[in-house]
Amino acid sequence: MAMQYEFVHTKDDGNGEKTGAGLQSQEPAGQSQWKLLKVVTMEKDGMKVLRIKKEINDDTEHNTPSPVTDEQLCPKVDMVFDKEWSQSLWRDDKIDSIDRTEEETPGSSMTQHQNGGLLQCSKLNPSTPILKVFCDPERDTYPDYRLKRESLNYLFSLALTGQDRQTATFKILVFIYWLAHGTSYKTVSETFGIPLSNATSIVRDVADKLVKLSLKIVNKPSSGELALTVQGFGRLARHPVFEKAVGAIGGCHVRVKIPGVPQPQQRPGDQPLPEKALPTINFQGVCDHTGSFIDVFAGLPGSMTDVRILRHSPLYKCALYPPPGCFLLGNGRYPCLQTPVCLITPYSKSDQNPLHVQFNQHHAMALSSIERTFGIMKKRWHTIFLQPLELHPSFIPKVLAVCTVLHNICLRSGDLLEPVEVEDGSKVTEALKEWLASNETSGEALRDSLAKQIST
Known part of the structure; x- marks a missing residue:
């Protein structure tokens, strides 16, 4: 038999908690059992936490629930039922009555609570300010997400x-x-109106995916x-x-402030700390003529x-x-x-051989693809x-890898930007005179051959 539900508003007990009967499910007349779900909201770390109490009363003569026999804590709920995200929902202390029981099988946009007692559903809430732009197809998503709508749609595809596409989209x-x-996880x-712990886990999980x-x-x-x-x-x-070049290689440094590690101190009136005062992580990339990354x-x-x-790098070790x-x-x-x-570099700038100068000019124009690519990434x-x-x-390497994925998606969807001013690595004053490893052979003979072909 189908159950009936009624919603009972919560009351303030004077101790900072709002308690009351949430969804009260009644069986048809003649049945001896009443089930009551108590909803408790309390302030914790600046957010309201949902606590659900379940009561069973077998007394057929009284409708008053019996004392709590089982208690479940739903830690920092980010999704409640199938209407709205909880922070916007519980902020107004409103719950919509939903014909759904605890024993219901999860649907396409549900996630089962770890204890099996609470079913949570999720859908995008257009009333959330940050989601208004995304939910309105006429609005530009670039200011909020640095990606145009075409790129977002490509990424979602x-x-x-x-089945759980609503939650994945969010x-x-x-x-x-x-x-x-x-921004920080707190921001x-x-x-987005979600608990801090959820924001942290979402960033990590989505980066992995x-x-x-x-x-x-x-x-x-x-x-x-x-x-x-x-x-x-x-x-x-x-x-x-x-027309034998199949890629351009380059790199950049990403500055890091390691959490928990003391940073260099700056005294009042001193010059700003140089970029080299902070540790950095290297990022090497290879792109094609369009600026699309083919190896990172x-x-x-x-x-x-x-x-x-x-x-x-695997590019060097595997030599594929x-x-x-x-x-x-x-x-x-x-x-x-x-x-x-096989890696062709320019001649030293101090080399004034007209043949070599001409080669460097053409080489710099072709190499500009990687410099432009890093400029777009930085913008x-x-x-x-x-x-x-x-x-x-x-x-950090995962974050950088995701940036390259999104960069290539933007190129494929026509989401183009002009690069920022970056150091032009093709104009390095002096070429390196490093020793060659035992497994390396010089490419200077090939470079000389290419230079001669340019002059003819």
């Missing part, structure tokens, strides 16, 4: 799987907002795409000699040189790219190599690349 929006503004919690998209989004060109790549670098360099490697300390970063007969382009911080990775995710990250170093 890749990331939303299974979590992705929380993460993108955190990434775009570089994210207050902005979006990193997995790199297998689809950040990958090396196929044999068919390779032809377009070499033609693209030839157009960038304005010479067919560079991050996580090693900033004290390591670009050459050492390259030698530690570039394919035979092709080469990568790099700036003067790298040595000119033939093997294990879109300026709180990640231009401000110190107050994150644990072990989590």
Whole structure:
């Protein structure tokens, strides 16, 4: 038989708690059992916490519930029923009566409580200020999320799987907002009306899931795409000699404020602390002619040189790219190599040979793709690349990997930006004269051959 429900308003008991009968379920006449769910809301850490008390009364002559026999605590609920997110719901002390029992099987947008006693449902709440823009198809999402609506839709098409799409959409929006503004978890919690603990776990969980998209989004060109790549670098360099280039490599430093570690102190009146006063993490990337990342490697300390970063990367160790007969382009911080990775760098600026000067000019135009790519990344995710990250170093590589995934998604969806001013690594004054490792062979002979072809 179907149960009937009625809602009983809560009352203030004078001790800072609001108690009362929440959903009262009645069985048809003739049945001896009454079930009562008590809802208790109390202030805790600036947020209201939902506590549910369940009572069973077998007395057929009295309608008064018996004392509590079982108590369940729902820790920092972020979703309640299928109407609204709890912080906006409980802030107004309003609950809609829902025809749903505890024993009901979870539907497409439900998550089972860990104790099995409470079913929570989730749907986006358009009344939440930060979600108003997203829920209105006519509004621009870039100011809030640093991604246009086309990019968000592309991301959702890749990331939303299974039935619980409403919750997944909300979590992705929380993460993108955190990434775009570089705010604290507390600010994210207050902005979206969710508990602080949920904001922290959402950011971590979504980062893990979006990193997995790199297998689809950040990958090396196929044999068919390779032809377009070499033609693209030839157009960038304005010479067919560079139609054997299949990528440009470069890197940048990400400043870190390690939580719990004392930072350098600055006295009043002193000059601002230089960027080198903070530890950094290296981020190496390889892009194609369009500026799309095809390989990334991050996580090693900033004290390591670009050459050492390259030698530690899978790109170098596996030597699977570039394919035979092709080469990568790099700036003067790298040595000119033939093997294990064919990497062509410019001649030293002090080399005034007209042949070499001309080669450097074409080389710089082709290499500009990686410099422009990092410039776009720094403009879109300026709180990640231009401000110190107050994150644990072990989590930063995942954040950087997600940035590259979102960067490639933006390119595919036409969400383009002009880059910020960045250091042009192609104009390094002097090329490095580093020793070659035992497994390396110099690429200077190949570079000389390319220079001669340009002059003819």
